[in-house]
Amino acid sequence: MKSKKKLRISYILITIISCLIGVLFLSPFYIIIINAFKSKKQLFENTLSIPHSVTFDNFKEAFQRLDFISSLAHSLFITIVSVVLIVVFSSMAAWMLERTKSKLSGFIFTLFIASMIIPFQAVMLPLIRVMGKIHFLNVAGIIFMYVGFGSSLSIFLYHGFLKSIPKELDEAATIDGCNKFKTFWYIIFPLLKPMTITVAILNTVWIWNDYLLPSLVINKPNTLTIPLKTFFFFGEYTKQWNLALAGLILVIIPVIIFYFLAQKHIIKSITAGSIK
Structure with a gap:
């Protein structure tokens, strides 16, 4: 009986703590949503209160100020192209590094891992100086830099996942007449789907929300991101x-849509990764 009481008390305590943590994490969203529908006067009178009169003028003005359609298109273009290139190049590089057992491949892989330790702020100014000299401070330049900065973690993740894929599949494909290119695209890459989804999600969230690098690279007003x-x-x-709060809600909407569209694949990638 005592053990049952202890379990019940511990269950109640865990439930209370979980609810408090949930409220703590959800409170910023509550503040953003309720204040986005307030006038400036109502917002400064009481930040935590529910709006007395709901107004959508903030969203209309924020939509115009953000030049939402144009900035959304720029953000989508940079994010999609960068993520696609990261996925393609990182998966190919990880496959060759994992399958090629030599000191050189081990050294190159170690370099990729070591580069993850270096913070962006340490190379920020020299990088921008060099990119400016070659006139590469534009959309193409920022995509190039995103691919460089995002490849290290992606190669690390792909490299670990590839260890669970038997090398005999490569050998069987070679015997059937496949070259390296066909072996990777038709045999190996489809098997990397769980990790590809994980890599794509991580890099999409990072690139979509990034402010520092675009602020240094993109200078033209007609190419600004959200x-x-x-x-x-x-x-x-x-x-x-x-x-600003109304604008943040507009910015969050595409991410929420992306999550709901990819939710099924996200769950599959997590369960497949745990089984692997």
């Missing part, structure tokens, strides 16, 4: 919180 456009709500003397 994070850069959102920054314009915060001036030197004024901060338009009501418009």
Whole structure:
């Protein structure tokens, strides 16, 4: 009986703690949502209260200020192209490094792992200086840099996953007359789907939300991404919180849509990765 009481008490305590943690994590979303529908006056009167009168003017003005369609298109283009290139190049590189057992391949793989330790801020200024000299501070340049910075972690993840794929599949494909290119694309790459989804999600979230690198590379007003456009709500003397919060909700919507569309594949990738 005592053990049952202890279990019940521990269950109640865990439930209470879980609810408190849930409220703590959800509170920022509550603040963002309720204040996005308030006027500037209502927002400064009480930040935590429910709006007395709901207004959609913030969303209309934020939509125009963000130049939402244009900035969304730029963010989507940069994110999609960067992620596709990261997935293709990283999977190919990881496959060759894992299958080629030599000191050179081990050294190259170690270099990729070591590069993950170096923070971006340490190479930020020299990189921008070099890229500026070769006139590569544009959309193509930022995609090139995203591929470089995102490849190390992606190669590490693919390399670990490839160890669970038998090398005999490569040999069987070679016997059947496949060259290296066909062996990878028709045999190996389809088997990497769980890890490919994981790599794509990690890099999509990182690139979509990134502010620092685009702020250094993209200088033309007609090529700004959504994070850069959102920054314009915060001036030197004024901060338009009501418009900024409405803009944040508009920015979050594409991510939520992406999650719901990819939810089935995300769950599959997690379960497949755990089985592997």
